[in-house]
Amino acid sequence: MIDTSPQLARLLLKQEIEDFLYHEAEILDERRYEEWLDLLCEDIRYYMPMRRNVKFGELDREFTREGQDINWFDEGKDTLTRRVKQILTGVHWAEEPLSRICHIVSNVQVLETIPSASEPTEVKIKSRFLVYRNRVETETDILVGKREDLLRKEEGDWKVAQRRIILDQNVLLAKNLTFFF
Numbered sequence: 126m127i128d129t130s131p132q133l134a135r136l137l138l139k140q141e142i143e144d145f146l147y148h149e150a151e152i153l154d155e156r157r158y159e160e161w162l163d164l165l166c167e168d169i170r171y172y173m174p175m176r177r178n179v180k181f182g183e184l185d186r187e188f189t190r191e192g193q194d195i196n197w198f199d200e201g202k203d204t205l206t207r208r209v210k211q212i213l214t215g216v217h218w219a220e221e222p223l224s225r226i227c228h229i230v231s232n233v234q235v236l237e238t239i240p241s242a243s244e245p246t247e248v249k250i251k252s253r254f255l256v257y258r259n260r261v262e263t264e265t266d267i268l269v270g271k272r273e274d275l276l277r278k279e280e281g282d283w284k285v286a287q288r289r290i291i292l293d294q295n296v297l298l299a300k301n302l303t304f305f306f
Contacts, residue, residue: 130243131242131243134242134243135235135238135242138235138238138242138245138248139233139235141283142233142235142248142250142276142283143230143233145164145276145283146230146233146252147230149161149164149285150228150229150230152164153226153228153304153305154226154227154228156223158209158212158213158305159209159213161209161305162202162205162206162209164283164284164285165202165205165284165285166202166277166279166284166285166286167202168201168202168286169201169202169205169285169286169287169288170191170200170201170286170287170288171198171199171200171201171204171205171285171287171288171290172191172196172198172199172200172287172288172289172290173196173197173198173199173289173290173291173292173306174188174189174190174191174194174196174197174289174291175188175189175194175195175196175197175295176188176291176292176294176295177189177295178295188291191289197290197292197297197302198290198302205305208303212303217303219300219301219303220260220303222260222261223260224258224259224260224303224304225258225259225260226256226257226258226304227256227257227258228254228255228256228306229254229255229256229257230252230253230254231252231253231254231255232251232252232253232271233250233251233252234250234251234252235248235249235250236249236250236251237249245278246277246278247275247276247277247278247286248275248276248283249273249274249275250273250274250275250276251271251272251273251274252271252272252274253269253270253271253272254268254269254270254271254272254306255267255268255269256268256269256304256306258299258304264300266298266299268292268294268299268306269292269293269294270290270291270292270293270306271290271291271293272288272289272290272291272306273287273288273289273291274287274288274289275287275288288306290306
C-alpha cells in the first residue's frame with residue numbers, strides 16, 4: 126500500500142491557496158480595498174517591472190530590476206495603504222467614475238513550501254491572471270500576465286508577503302494603473 130499522506134497534504138494546501146487567491150480577487154472586484162490591505166503582510170514587497178523587447182540571447186535585460194530601475198510598481202504596505210486612502214476619498218480623478226473590474230486567477234502552482242507541505246509557514250506560488258477593467262462608456266483595458274507570490278501564514282491566516290506581477294504586454298495601453306493585481 127502506498128502512503129498518500131504527503132500527496133494529500135499538498136493537494137489540500139493547493140486548494141487552500143487557491144481559495145485564498147479567489148477570495149482576494151473577489152475583495153478587489155467588490156472594491157473592499159481596506160479589507161484587501163488586511164491580506165497583506167506589513168513587510169510586503171509589491172512589484173511590477175516594466176518589460177522590454179530584447180534580442181534573442183539578451184533575456185536577462187527583458188525586465189527592469191527591482192529597487193534599481195523604474196518599474197510600474199515597486200511598493201510596500203505604506204504606499205499601498207496611501208493609494209487605497211486616496212481612492213476612498215472619492216476625489217481620485219482617475220477613478221471618477223469608478224472602474225468596473227474583474228480579476229480572473231488561474232493556473233495556480235505551488236512551487237515551494239517552507240518548511241514542509243504538511244505544516245507550511247511560507248509558500249511560493251505562481252499563477253496567471255486576467256484583469257478586465259471598464260470605465261465610463263468606452264474605456265476598456267484587458268491586462269494578462271502572471272504573478273509570483275510568497276504567501277506567509279500569520280496568526281493562522283495566509284497573507285501576501287511578496288508579489289511580483291509580470292505583464293505579458295510590454296506597452297501599457299491603459300490610461301492609468303489605479304487598480305491592484
